[in-house]
Amino acid sequence: MESSVPSEDRQRAAPSDNPRVAYRHQMLGLCTAGSSFYLAGRIVIPPLAVPIKDGFGIGNAEFGLALSILWAAYALMQFPGGVTSDATGHKAVLVGSMLISGVGFALLATGGTYEAFLVAALVTGVGGGLFMIVQFRFLSVLYGDNKGRAFGLSGGITGIAGVVAPIAATSIVGVASWRHPFAAMVVIVIAVALVLHVRVRERYVFERPALSAAVSRSIDQISSAKILLLMAITAIFSVAVQAVTTFIPLFMYEVKGLSLSMSGTMLSVYFLVAVVARPISGTLSDVVGRRTVAGSALVFSGVLLAYVVLVAKPFYALLVSFALFSWAIVSFSPAMDAYYMDLFADDSMGGAFGLARTFILFVGSTGPYLIGVGAETSGFANSFAIISGCLVLAGAMLLATTRAF
Incomplete structure (x- = not known):
């Protein structure tokens, strides 16, 4: 594979080397733009739950x-995306994944049946899964030891999309179709793909990855007790995040009695907090330790989620406690993602991290379905209470084993 990304960038560009530093920052901006617009298109689905359910006649x-x-689908694309980027470089996967996401959003905008909605969700997940894993690898190569800060900045800025998108989506209900936001996203993600095509300094290299060797190397890297424990803990986090971001708007509407627009705004609060919390978490993990930051985030998020669900009643208490919960839980990813990248070898980083994330996110993908079933059988409160307990347990395990590993 040939790449015009300078080899020195695979460690850390010298602060005085302005062209290289400028390129790193430009790539951080482009990767963040891609993840932001993908998130915007995906995150409007939960706030639109009521019109979508009514439109398809589903529960x-x-x-x-x-x-x-x-x-x-997002989870299952992590390993193929990582292995492909190890073999062919980042550019082809970054550009291709944005185009696939555009197809998914187009299907969301046009599909007329519930079955078509399921297919659209599948394609959208494929595009996002390919993009996100390669973004992590690309930024890790460019930023070296400062990857925690880069991940935190990217995640924080991406959170702005999560702030704006739910508010914008719920504001158009009653004025226009719930499909219109997805139509807009088609144009935007294709534009991002074109800019990536022009600006990423790599050649397109189309090689078939050596899957058997890649699988063997990746399995070797994730098969230690240390990595398996980390994967189990991160999977619990993933279930919680998918459950919360999918059903918190509906929970606030049906259980806490907020209006539809205010329920969507609560999801925006989650991402607004992330704009500030993620860069702080990533930078802090570079200084005081990744496991300490990540473990503390899980413990506090579990306690605060229990309070939000079981105790908080007045609106101000609900808002403040949910904002604090959001701060805690979004602080986990920048620290833990950087920790994984510290552990994996450079030549198989994409495949190893991709395989780990495939397991983590596939387990996490069950969260929305489990909470949906739980809400219809025992209520939202009981379902979320179980998740809060699991978060506290996972965080305590991570903190307790910090010295053991």
Whole structure:
């Protein structure tokens, strides 16, 4: 594979080397733009749960199934995306994944049946899964030891999309079709693909990855007790995140009695907090330790989620406690993602991290369906309470084993 990305960038560009530093920052901006617009298109689905359910005549379980399919596809693309980027470089996967996401959004904008909605969710998940894993690898190569800060900045800025998109989506209900936001996203993600095509300094190299060797190397890297424990803990986090971001708007609407627009705004609060929390978490993990930051985030998020679900009643208490929960849980990813990248070898980083994320996110993809079923059998409160307990347990395990590994 040939790439015009300078080899020195695979470690850390010298601060005085302005062209290389400028290129790193430009790539950080482009990767962040891609993840932001993908998130915007995906995150409007939960706030639009009511009109989508009404339009297709489905219940919570069927709606949760669609989101689980999206996340399962997202998960299953992690390893293929990582292995492909190890073999061919980043450019082809970054550009191709944005185009696939555009197809998914187009299907969401036009599909007229529930079955078509499921297919659209599947394609959208494929595009996002390919993009996100390669983005992590690309930024890790460019930023070296400062990857935690880069991941935090990217995640924080991406959170702006999560702030704006739910508010914009719910504001158009009653004025225009719920499909219109997805039509807009088709144009935007194709534009991002074109800019990536022009600006990423790599040649297109189309090689078939050596899958058997890649699988063997990746399995070797993730098969230690240390990595398996980390994967189990991160899978619990993934279930919680998918469950919360899918059903918190509906929970706020049906259980807490908020209006449809205010329920969508609560999801925006989650991403607004992430704009500030993720860069702080990533930078802090570079300084005080990745496991300490990640473990503390899980413990606090579990306690705060229990309070949101079981205790918080006045609106101000609900808002403040949910904002604090959001701060805690979004602080986990920048620290833990950087920790995984610290552990994996450079030549198989994409495949190893991709295989780990495939397991993590595939388990996480069950979250929306499980909460949807749980909401219809025992109620939202009981389902979320179980998740809060699992978060506390996972965080305690991570903190307790910090010295053991």
